[in-house]
Amino acid sequence: MPPNRRFLLMRRPQGTPVPEDFALVTQETPALAPGEFLIRNHYASLDPAMRGWMDAEGNYMPPIPLGAPVRASTIGVIAESRAEGFAPGQWVMGLNALEDYSVGVAGGFTQVIDPAAVPSITNYLSIFGAVGMTAYFGLFEVCEPKPGETVLVSGAAGAVGSLVGQLAKIHGCRAVGIAGGPAKCARLTEKYGFDAAIDYKGKDEAALSEAIAAACPHGVDVIFENVGGIILDAGLMHLNLHARVGLCGLISEYNTAPRGCRNLWQLIVKRAQIRGLLVADYVDRFAEGAAQMGQWAAQGRLTIDEHIDEGLENAFASFMRLFAGTNDGKMILKIA
């Protein structure tokens, strides 16, 4: 078996992760047991949710054990197999880890994917992966926008947010995005078709609130929330009656003690709701979502940017882009 470079979690990050929380080591790959197969990982998805998996308290997934490689969705090619239905040379996608080789097991989370079905194999980590399905089911199933309504998206230049805005437009909604900096804001309106973009940088809650009022003259019917903090609080002040807030993420709070949502009372005033969403709930409908997304993409109505960094040795720096906001699109790490 080939030696395996693995990006291990060595201690639980306190607040913002530092390089010393991790270690890139080379370990032996154990021989395959019956029913197992060896995946040569080519690309890994880097997602904000991975930060939560590094903490001691489990959330919807058990914590990553200390000394284990950092859990991540990857795509790769089967190198060896002792499992029926998984042949060497086949491309697969699954929940594995940041490492050269992962061992998969028949009946587990790994599925065979068809490189000929997509423009780029990496699309399985973006538009046709958890990111695309989060945008699709999160917007349509959790937020239930109606044509003509206003959809406010935070983290709008991110992988999920940029798709949510485009889906809202396809659905006939007004899409308003919040992102950091003029370059990202320009991308929102020019590339993703948002009706308006709000640059949160340098704005306090009052200034954000003013900007939202200006960009949403008819109020906000749906918030697709990826950020939290003052961005969510400012948005809550502009809800219309019976508005829906889909809570997808709270990236502003992952590395710090949360500031706390202070405008919850607006839910009473507007008889509105906040509902948490997790894409795993829609796994049995991924084919439906991917087919619809694929159709829109083929029609040129969906753009997804992928930000691909190279090299397992850059895993830490690439992961941290998500929190600094220095990625331009879905963050992917090319392993081989």
Next chain:
Amino acid sequence: MPPNRRFLLMRRPQGTPVPEDFALVTQETPALAPGEFLIRNHYASLDPAMRGWMDAEGNYMPPIPLGAPVRASTIGVIAESRAEGFAPGQWVMGLNALEDYSVGVAGGFTQVIDPAAVPSITNYLSIFGAVGMTAYFGLFEVCEPKPGETVLVSGAAGAVGSLVGQLAKIHGCRAVGIAGGPAKCARLTEKYGFDAAIDYKGKDEAALSEAIAAACPHGVDVIFENVGGIILDAGLMHLNLHARVGLCGLISEYNTAPRGCRNLWQLIVKRAQIRGLLVADYVDRFAEGAAQMGQWAAQGRLTIDEHIDEGLENAFASFMRLFAGTNDGKMILKIA
């Protein structure tokens, strides 16, 4: 027309209201215009929501104008009438103010009530009024409990909370209440039939969380939230998958800057929701709710405590009981 003692809002309270924010004055009652009638108020409902109406920013109601009497639901007897369908001597209920006499208008919010239909006329301000309907529609329509589920109620010794717990029990749920002090907690289990009571006094968030875990061994499926702050945050940590939080009030935040809800991320982990509720949305179903509540009350399955203070001159002290938690049941002010 008789002279009218009125409890006026003189300035907008900063944080906790003080006596100087109000004034009890005697004013002339203007002559009735056609379509108007004069109500001799006998009882007024004192509710936490009135605190919000005193602020400059409107919520679901316009702010009480400065110099105007403090808005309140009252019941009284028609003293004079120039409106068809409202005859002198009839009992009525409506959204009026803390004053001896209110002028009602045909087609407005005032409705005729039947004193013979209820054990006490004040029940129209408790079990058959906004309080009872808030508990009924808030629990069944917004929180949608299923028999066997666990319902956690904060402010459980209060007017709404005590009814919510009893309704949850009638529905076959486990009811757990949070209240302040051993006397109130004893009332929850002994009088209202809660399965367990948690005394929040002297408990920090961690201790509250521990107490909730102990009282809710199968987790929490529904939170009926009246309080907010660390009580809500502690509850959120024990949600079951797809739990529903009905947000009825946030009394811990009405007189102070909100601490902020810091465990919102649990909505993602548990795919749970927080939904604001306002009883006004169910006005056209009040008859249905009152009939059902009346049936249960007649069967001896519903107990409502009313805490009746006397005298318009005690309006301030009585209102402030709601925030000190020194009322034992639905807070009502006897005016005459």
